[in-house]
Amino acid sequence: MSEKDHRVSRRQFLTYTLTGVGGFMAAGMLMPMARFALDPALKAGAESEFKYVCEVADLTEEPQNFPFSFDQVDAWYESEVQREAFIFLRGEEIVALSPTCTHLGCTVNFGTNEQYPDQFYCPCHFGRFEKDGTNIPGLPPQRPLDVFEVKVEDGSVYLGQIIQRT
Numbered sequence: 001m002s003e004k005d006h007r008v009s010r011r012q013f014l015t016y017t018l019t020g021v022g023g024f025m026a027a028g029m030l031m032p033m034a035r036f037a038l039d040p041a042l043k044a045g046a047e048s049e050f051k052y053v054c055e056v057a058d059l060t061e062e063p064q065n066f067p068f069s070f071d072q073v074d075a076w077y078e079s080e081v082q083r084e085a086f087i088f089l090r091g092e093e094i095v096a097l098s099p100t101c102t103h104l105g106c107t108v109n110f111g112t113n114e115q116y117p118d119q120f121y122c123p124c125h126f127g128r129f130e131k132d133g134t135n136i137p138g139l140p141p142q143r144p145l146d147v148f149e150v151k152v153e154d155g156s157v158y159l160g161q162i163i164q165r166t
């Protein structure tokens with residue numbers, strides 16, 4: 001073979017270069033889309049694990065706020081997630097409510113409104129919920145507070161996924 005056979009023509013060089021650059025740019029555009037498509041599946045896996053929150057002995061019949069945190073790995077990014085739950089005893093059952101108001105997402109508190117000491121109160125738009133999380137009709141929140149999955153093991157309370165109520 002002569003040296004001329006190994007030479008890359010100007011046309012071939014441009015074709016290879018443009019194909020390479022085009023492929024690189026296409027990958028750059030498609031990667032975020034692929035990540036958005038897969039992210040819910042990754043999150044669902046992470047959220048399905050139960051996290052330790054407190055001891056059963058700490059619980060009373062009045063809802064108490066228990067903050068808890070856990071590490072979450074999202075692809076290459078690791079972060080500490082902060083959560084809180086209102087947990088109380090209803091007979092033998094343990095109830096864990098999300099403190100996120102179902103109107104626009106403010107944080108509710110229990111017993112902070114002097115007029116309604118047995119209810120959850122949201123200061124943002126004066127939303128109220130019964131002790132079991134049921135929304136009071138005629139106020140901004142249109143559905144009950146969400147609940148956590150609860151698991152008890154050796155006297156310890158673990159919370160899992162948040163279940164949306166309608």
Ligand code: FES
Binds near residue numbers: 103104106141
């Ligand atoms: S955010 Fe709670 S009442 Fe509006």
